[in-house]
Amino acid sequence: MTPSATLLTVLALLGSPAMLAAPDARELPEGPSRPDSDILLSPPSLANISRVPRTVEVKLTAAETKLSILPGKISDVFAYNGKLPGPTLEVREGDRVIVHFTNDLPVETTVHWHGMHLPYESDGSPFHPIPPGGKRVYTFTLRPGSAGTYWYHPHPDHKTGYQIAKGLYGAIIVRAPDDPLPATLTEKLLILSDNRFQPDGALDFPDPHSSEGLTDRENGRECAVILVNGRVMPTIDIRPGEVQRWRVINASAARIFRLAIPGQTFVQVGTDGGLFEKPVEMNEILISNSERVELLVRGSGKPGETTVLQTLPYDRYVPQTRPVDWNKPRDVLKLRYTTQPPAPPVVIPAMLRSIPAIDTTKATVRRNITLSAGLINGKTMDMSRVDVTAKLGATEIWEVENIVGMDHPFHLHGFQFQLLDRNGVPEKDRRWKDSINVPKHETARFVVRFDNHPGLWMLHCHILDHEDHGMMAILEVK
Numbered sequence: 519m520t521p522s523a524t525l526l527t528v529l530a531l532l533g534s535p536a537m538l539a540a541p542d543a544r545e546l547p548e549g550p551s552r553p554d555s556d557i558l559l560s561p562p563s564l565a566n567i568s569r570v571p572r573t574v575e576v577k578l579t580a581a582e583t584k585l586s587i588l589p590g591k592i593s594d595v596f597a598y599n600g601k602l603p604g605p606t607l608e609v610r611e612g613d614r615v616i617v618h619f620t621n622d623l624p625v626e627t628t629v630h631w632h633g634m635h636l637p638y639e640s641d642g643s644p645f646h647p648i649p650p651g652g653k654r655v656y657t658f659t660l661r662p663g664s665a666g667t668y669w670y671h672p673h674p675d676h677k678t679g680y681q682i683a684k685g686l687y688g689a690i691i692v693r694a695p696d697d698p699l700p701a702t703l704t705e706k707l708l709i710l711s712d713n714r715f716q717p718d719g720a721l722d723f724p725d726p727h728s729s730e731g732l733t734d735r736e737n738g739r740e741c742a743v744i745l746v747n748g749r750v751m752p753t754i755d756i757r758p759g760e761v762q763r764w765r766v767i768n769a770s771a772a773r774i775f776r777l778a779i780p781g782q783t784f785v786q787v788g789t790d791g792g793l794f795e796k797p798v799e800m801n802e803i804l805i806s807n808s809e810r811v812e813l814l815v816r817g818s819g820k821p822g823e824t825t826v827l828q829t830l831p832y833d834r835y836v837p838q839t840r841p842v843d844w845n846k847p848r849d850v851l852k853l854r855y856t857t858q859p860p861a862p863p864v865v866i867p868a869m870l871r872s873i874p875a876i877d878t879t880k881a882t883v884r885r886n887i888t889l890s891a892g893l894i895n896g897k898t899m900d901m902s903r904v905d906v907t908a909k910l911g912a913t914e915i916w917e918v919e920n921i922v923g924m925d926h927p928f929h930l931h932g933f934q935f936q937l938l939d940r941n942g943v944p945e946k947d948r949r950w951k952d953s954i955n956v957p958k959h960e961t962a963r964f965v966v967r968f969d970n971h972p973g974l975w976m977l978h979c980h981i982l983d984h985e986d987h988g989m990m991a992i993l994e995v996k
């Protein structure tokens with residue numbers, strides 16, 4: 519493609535040339551009088567203690583602590599290294615990662631590296647619980663092409679939802695040596711979640727037999743207070759004309775976010791397993807539980823104006839337990855346009871990278887995975903039962919069918935896959951995914967290659983209450 523063709527495509531995506539802009543290479547200075555208590559803060563990065571080249575060695579401890587989530591209130595939480603969200607694991611393709619994990623919680627836990635292609639022993643699945651006071655070393659190497667946004671969270675049997683709700687979740691950012699997006703773009707990490715509080719600030723977990731508890735069991739624990747990086751309604755400053763790169767993670771137990779900024783579009787550039795081949799302009803972004811998206815957000819407002827990032831109504835529910843206010847948009851964060859002069863234009867490449875197709879003609883097995891109310895293929899999870907056996911090296915096509923009237927976000931551990939079609943309608947673009955929403959009464963088909971890493975891998979619904987009640991099965995690759 520010629521350079522002018524590239525530029526034209528970008529203009530078509532992003533609007534008029536005047537609206538294309540990037541910030542200065544440096545972070546914008548904070549004004550001395552600005553109250554920054556409501557500014558979106560990124561979690562700190564984990565410190566690398568290794569001196570070996572291409573090795574990232576970090577220490578991670580889960581422990582009870584007290585933190586303020588609601589302004590003026592203190593909550594008893596679980597936190598990684600005392601932070602909520604936990605510190606970000608920032609690594610590069612090709613790096614060897616060594617995590618020295620300590621469980622200082624009063625309960626058993628694990629750390630699952632969501633979306634990572636890694637050895638079975640380092641997956642942090644329920645097969646490798648760490649008792650209170652216990653330690654475990656997780657090791658894995660990031661393969662070429664894996665740059666993207668991932669996350670880590672506990673995955674103990676039956677207790678994942680509780681431990682994530684208590685505060686255990688953090689981001690993983692894998693960087694590429696040849697990232698095609700301009701390095702000058704201001705990058706923001708947005709870890710979306712929600713929670714429920716008692717008047718004194720304590721986290722609220724209802725009696726499972728109460729009506730609220732039974733609704734949580736059905737819908738998943740969807741909560742009224744929406745959090746971004748553990749804070750309520752933070753502010754992102756954006757310079758008029760600036761283009762920011764947002765990495766967004768849905769870490770909530772059950773809330774599906776349908777993100778929109780009134781009157782403007784996003785340019786989506788990536789998802790679970792990294793960048794798309796080509797940017798796609800989107801009016802809104804649906805991000806189900808455990809999915810990630812990478813977005814370019816353009817500062818299209820005037821100096822001094824504000825707007826909001828919203829989550830629009832999305833009906834994932836059965837009618838009986840649909841929340842009364844489900845059809846109301848909710849504000850997620852405030853976007854505030856600075857009074858600086860407009861940022862100079864920036865060009866976004868029309869082609870981001872090439873994603874090699876998994877060859878579907880090599881598929882030797884076709885499987886049907888049926889999702890129903892709390893069940894996968896009609897069964898609840900049994901740790902001593904292997905549900906699906908796949909040959910190491912095999913290419914398989916999986917058809918995941920949701921036969922009930924509620925959405926179920928489906929996640930496969932250990933292996934990124936490529937979605938082929940939904941309800942028989944082919945996917946237009948090739949993308950690496952580890953989690954997909956399967957809406958009520960819909961079917962999604964994907965191709966996956968079990969190219970490496972024999973072992974026992976989980977496949978499950980990522981509504982955490984469903985998962986914890988057994989909506990999970992075991993794949994053995996051998």
Ligand SMILES: [Cu+2]
Nearest residue numbers: 926979981984
């Ligand atoms: Cu489910």
